[in-house]
Every structure is written in structure tokens, then in C-alpha cells.
Amino acid sequence: MTHPTSSGPRHAILREVGLRDGLQSVATIVPTAAKLQWIRDAYDAGEREIEVGSFVPPRLLPQLADTAEVLAFAQTLPGLKASVLVPNLKGAERAIECKAEAMLLPLSASYKHSLANLRKTPEEVVADIARIRDARDAMGAKTKIEIGISTAFGCTIQGDVPEDEVVRLVKAVLDEGVDAVGLADTVGYADPAQVKRLYEKVLRVAGDKLDCAHFHDTRGLGLANCFAAWEMGIRRFDASIAGIGGCPHAPGASGNVAMEDAAYMFASMGVDTGLDFDRLIALRGRVGQWLQGEALHGNVWRAGLPKTMKKEAEHA
Ligand code: ZN
Secondary structure, eight states, X not given: OOOOOTTSOSBOEEEEOIIIIIGGGSSOOOOHHHHHHHHHHHHHTTOOEEEEEEOSOTTTOGGGTTHHHHHHHHTXXXXXXXXXXXXXXXXXXXXXXXXXXXXXXXXXXXXXXXXXXXXSOHHHHHHHHHHHXXXXXXXXXXXXXXXXXXXXXXXXXXXXXXXXXXXXHHHHHHHTTOSEEEEEETTSOOOHHHHHHHHHHHHHHHGGGEEEEEEBOTTSOHHHHHHHHHHTTOOEEEEBGGGOOOOTTSTTOOOBOBHHHHHHHHHHTTOBOOOOHHHHHHHHHHHHHHTTTSOOOOSHHHHOSOHHHHHHHHHO
């Protein structure tokens, strides 16, 4: 099976990660009821993939302590693919028990980041992933295992992350039978030329199992990097409403690519995302109320859609 190229399908999936990647990086604890409304509104705006939280110990991330409840609600919405992040086997077992459609496991391509964050080498994380796959299969569960290769484009601790190391780790997890792999620019170091180069290399070993791009807009290149990945044939992108999130090591840094800006970019290119721009902007306003005092990001909300595409968007 060949991977779609830029001449392939003209539709893209934007997965909302604000409830996980966004909320884990801000101090405010959003009440569960607000999270459920957030998911409902995102769903009504056309979102069909949402990362709803993370099964980590609540003492580490009290913001995400209600993940099981939030996931249960997301599972009531027809056609919504709800995923959770899991850092280890214990978290994976909870995701499986809760019948999550997919669980995302981070694997840091930076040796030093891996040690600092998880106190494990990348090799040890690959071994954990194999155990998680065994546990899933032994339970006869259908939860998909998706690996996010974090710090794939550089690391705040280690600096350069060799491209060959990213390729090697992707091969290693595919050999362990994972379902999908994505590349993540965890710290906002990537540039579009690098994105094209690394996706090309990884696509050679992963084919259509490499199906996601996760960029942070820390230095303003988030959308440019999404476009570069799109050009390489990638059709799934992580984004968060209002670009919420950040980085504890970089005060003031933006979070993920803003969902509404990504929706605008793809719509302006004639790419169907199934998203309703006005509803996304309305949701953005509510998220701003739930996150009083936290920094919001993104650009399009200020000026709205240009006159030249307003009609099309209304018809979409
Ligand atoms: Zn991230």
C-alpha cells in the first residue's frame, strides 16, 4: 500500500489535544462539567478525534484526574474517536479497561529527555511498549496503540536529535506490532525543511503507519510545519483550541497549533476538515472563560474569515 501524497485525498483530520496536551501545561483545573461541554461543542463543530486526557497518577497531573469520566462521556458521541495518553503499563491497563478506542504512548527520541522525563532509556520504553501490546492482546482488547515519537525534531535538554535515531525507534516499535506512529515536535524546534526531510525518511520505513503530525507553535512555525507534513502526504494533525498549552521550560511559549487556525489554513487550501469555523470560534470563547488568566494563542479569531472564503465556509 502506498502512502497518499500531496496529490492524494483532499481532506484532513484535525485531532483536538487541548484537553490533554493543553490542560496538562496550564495551572487551572477545568471542572469536569466544563470538559464535557468542551467535548460536546467540539463534536458539534465537526471534530471526530479528541484526545480526552491522560491516565497518569492524579498527584502528578490533578488537571487530568477525571480522565475516566471524561472518556466515558466522549464514548457516548457517535463516530467520535476518543483517545487517551498513557505513560506506562498501569495507565494502559486503565485505558483498556475503559475501552478507549486508542491509547497514545510517548517515546522520546532524545535519550536525555527520556531519562529526565520517564527515568527510562528509549530502549526501556520500547520494551514497555511490547509489554503493553502483550497485555492488550492477552485481554482481547481492541484499543489501538499509537506511538508519539516525542522530541523528534530536537530537544531542550539534549539539543540535536539524530534523524537516524528517530527512524531506528520507529522501526523498533513497528516491529513490536504497534498500530500507528506519529512524529511530535514537543518543544517547538522544527522547521518546514526539517519536517519534510524527516517525514520522508520515516515514511520509507513506516509507510501508512506513519499517519500523524504533532507540532507546537512555540516559535511561530506550527502551521508551516503542518503544511510541510501535508505535502509529504500526512493527513492527520494534532491541534488544540486557542493553541492552549505551553512549555514549563519556556515561559510565554505557545502551545499546540491552534485548532481554529489549522482549520482555516486547510479550508483556505480547499482541504475538507469537516469543521465549522464559527462553532470553533464560539468554543474558543468558552475555553477562554474556563481558563481565565491563562494565555490563549491563535490569530484567525481576531479578524475572522476573509470575505473571499466566507461563503464557502458557510456552505461547508
Ligand atoms: Zn505536545
